[in-house]
Amino acid sequence: MSKPYVVGIDIGGTNTVFGIVDARGVVLASSSIKTQKHSTIEGYIDELYDELTKLIKANDAEDKIHGIGIGAPNANYYSGMIEAGVNLPWPTPIPLAQLVSEKFGIPVAITNDANAAAIGEMTYGAARGLKDFIMITLGTGVGSGIVINGQLVYGHDGFAGELGHVIMKRNNGRLCGCGRTGCLEAYCSATGVARTAREFLEIRTEPSILRNIPVDEITSKDVYDAAIAGDKLAKDVFDYTGEILGEALADFTVFSAPEAFILFGGLAKSGDLLMKPLRNSLEKNVMKVWKGKVKVLLSELKEADAAVLGASALGWEAKPVTAATPAALPTAPAANA
């Protein structure tokens, strides 16, 4: 391979992490800058260029970068744009793929964080060899990346795979960040777990370790710690969360009949507390033809590297983006081609 490396960039609200990755998923080197430091996107990209170029030179990787993959909130694979509605300090839409590609002279592909995670898992992690799977990221929100027949699903407009916003409670559902009510994300995210705990503490009278914490400060980590310590109410919170997530995965199964769901993110590390009620609920709720057949796996990417790895995997399929054709990628290539 004449260009044996890719660069992965994960743009978060606070930090931008980037690294150089080889074809087997080894992160050669990584670094980060503060996302919020620059008031203009140009200033931000200048610093990114300086820091990344340093890293590339230090690792003797000049002229060896096949492509740059970027994971960013609301990033559209087709248009190369970061669309409106994100917590970034620059006006949207941001023609990110074009700006970075022009600055570096290297092909760039972008997508949202959950899609990047799915591609990363398929290229280097638990989904190697799987052609049909759904990545579910359980963090502050619930994200998803859907892979069908070896291809990531972008949909007609590039925004497919928002499974955190399937409606799980049609009546009296919780308000979701998207403005609607009853979304999966409002229940099965880290935030959702904390909300469930607060609800249970309010409507139930039994003692709980969680009553020692000011109710507005309870986090999913507190609920986890309490459950591990044997707290009944906290364990019930995980049962409730797992049950709803299992109902959701049962519904997702009738859509694309995936071989496996792969869970990623803080909440996915709750062990049997979440996995047991989740698997029970999935089996209870799924159509007969799929009973006992759908796997629920955990991500195999090291958390510290996962964001960079996921984004970098997209770098293998990056194609040159020119100023004249920022949106000229009408067809989605095979994600791991």
Place this chain on the structure above:
Amino acid sequence: MSKPYVVGIDIGGTNTVFGIVDARGVVLASSSIKTQKHSTIEGYIDELYDELTKLIKANDAEDKIHGIGIGAPNANYYSGMIEAGVNLPWPTPIPLAQLVSEKFGIPVAITNDANAAAIGEMTYGAARGLKDFIMITLGTGVGSGIVINGQLVYGHDGFAGELGHVIMKRNNGRLCGCGRTGCLEAYCSATGVARTAREFLEIRTEPSILRNIPVDEITSKDVYDAAIAGDKLAKDVFDYTGEILGEALADFTVFSAPEAFILFGGLAKSGDLLMKPLRNSLEKNVMKVWKGKVKVLLSELKEADAAVLGASALGWEAKPVTAATPAALPTAPAANA
């Protein structure tokens, strides 16, 4: 094209309809046999062979058949089998693709009715030129065929796209034919419309034309006729049906971000009675990013020809199936290649 025709065969519980179709979707000739007449699958295929061969000879189409496509209940594209749980007089699983292919010496591909309808619509109908759409068939049940990036979604096991069995009512939902409760099919099929009418007649006291019909004999056609005649209760039944279907389509949108939904089947011909509440509900329930963007279209295939056309379209991608490799089609080819 050396072999300019395909054959489409639609196997229904009562009739098996088949026809010869050209590349533009013109049905040159068609005929049918009774599905239930033969106690063995071999006897059935013998009669199918005799009748279809007659049709082929009469149309001077010998050696001009590129492939045979078959739409049948529970037919698995990957394995070529009709799986268990269908209303056919022969023991399952039935290695249908292999049996027909060996009998005719022509490549055969099979799939279920809704998937065949989607491929037919993409090849000859309302979905020509669309790469991302979802076919919804509103008949006795609710079926679906999902097309993503120009490819029909079969999933890991060939059974993807059972959207009639997404759960719409998690509490006190109606019993569905699949054994679970609350499925979309239990509400938005022709049967579901009749059930809704019976429910409304029982819990409401207002007058209705439908009260002149014995309650157990009410069909969706009766409800349609009453609504057209101005009957308030019957119109409310369509409002209720359209609202649930709109909620469902809003959820399906977050999955694959289709450009359009295409409706097919008896209920799809209800005009504004169904389409108006359906479109309103879809717009009300869909995530902001898709508001005003997702089309709901009606099938453009003539009903009399639709089943044969849909099945025939699959014939263009049929590949030889041998006794040694009945399940040897691990990857789904482009549906309209």
